Amino acid sequence: MELCIFCKILKKEIPAKIISEDELSLSFEDINPQAPVHILIIPKKHYSSLIDIPEEEKSLLGHLMIKAREIAKEKGLEKTGYRLVLNTGKDAGQAVFHIHLHLLGGREMSWPPG
Amino acid sequence: MELCIFCKILKKEIPAKIISEDELSLSFEDINPQAPVHILIIPKKHYSSLIDIPEEEKSLLGHLMIKAREIAKEKGLEKTGYRLVLNTGKDAGQAVFHIHLHLLGGREMSWPPG
Numbered sequence: 483m484e485l486c487i488f489c490k491i492l493k494k495e496i497p498a499k500i501i502s503e504d505e506l507s508l509s510f511e512d513i514n515p516q517a518p519v520h521i522l523i524i525p526k527k528h529y530s531s532l533i534d535i536p537e538e539e540k541s542l543l544g545h546l547m548i549k550a551r552e553i554a555k556e557k558g559l560e561k562t563g564y565r566l567v568l569n570t571g572k573d574a575g576q577a578v579f580h581i582h583l584h585l586l587g588g589r590e591m592s593w594p595p596g
Numbered sequence: 597m598e599l600c601i602f603c604k605i606l607k608k609e610i611p612a613k614i615i616s617e618d619e620l621s622l623s624f625e626d627i628n629p630q631a632p633v634h635i636l637i638i639p640k641k642h643y644s645s646l647i648d649i650p651e652e653e654k655s656l657l658g659h660l661m662i663k664a665r666e667i668a669k670e671k672g673l674e675k676t677g678y679r680l681v682l683n684t685g686k687d688a689g690q691a692v693f694h695i696h697l698h699l700l701g702g703r704e705m706s707w708p709p710g
Contacts, residue, residue: 516708532665533674540658547657547682551646554684560647563685567709568661570668571677574705586709591688594630595681595700596709 488524488580506542507549509585518588519557519564523549530579532570550585559587567595602638602694620656621663623699632702633671633678637663644693646684664699673701681709 490496491510498510501521512520523546529535535543547566554564564587569576575596604610605624612624615635626634637660643649649657661680668678678701683690689710 532661532680535662537662540662541655542658543661544654544657544659547646548649548651548654551684559685559687561685563683563687563690565684565688565710566646566682568680569677569705570665570679571673571675573673573677573701573703574679575707576677584709587687589687591683591710593689593710595698596679596705596707 486580517586521585522582524582546583600694631700635699637697660697679705
């Protein structure tokens with residue numbers, strides 16, 4: 483079975499600009515950035531979307547948000563602010579079916595969020 | 597000390613169109629909806645933003661996402677898709693300083709997300 487593109491990044495089979503890595507997650511730059519800082523935070527375990535995450539993995543979901551916060555702080559965004567976005571399914575424009583949290587900052591974000 | 601507007605909603609001092617409530621969270625309609633479904637999911641405990649949440653509350657953060665998923669399912673968005681958004685600070689346009697997760701769906705969302 484073909485690995486998903488993010489699983490290939492996890493296995494270092496495809497290059498990515500990696501920002502941080504821990505036992506549960508990997509963070510790397512979005513290849514099509516929509517803001518001066520645009521980073522994806524993904525779990526190492528493959529789940530295609532929020533729909534597929536077991537409820538027992540609540541703390542993994544929280545971990546992705548705490549990682550995003552850490553990276554935002556490292557990138558100097560704590561004072562200016564930042565937006566986290568999680569797309570699920572077609573209407574949201576989810577492009578890769580390995581759950582990934584977007585961290586966007588470094589510019590003023592408009593409303594509505596897409 | 598004046599309660600924040602979301603704490604007032606939690607205490608039912610201000611009306612809101614409540615969607616669901618459990619021991620940890622309250623979900624209600626955004627008063628200025630940006631999509632056919634636009635619901636806010638907040639923790640009952642007051643935290644002004646993601647920056648103020650202790651790391652031990654990871655599972656609370658995950659709980660907000662799981663609640664959003666449950667509501668999305670109830671609203672029939674599981675097949676069409678939906679976007680979750682968490683704004684932190686000025687650049688993201690955070691308007692109320694009680695952390696709240698936006699659930700948006702029922703229309704195609706564009707990219708970038710604001």
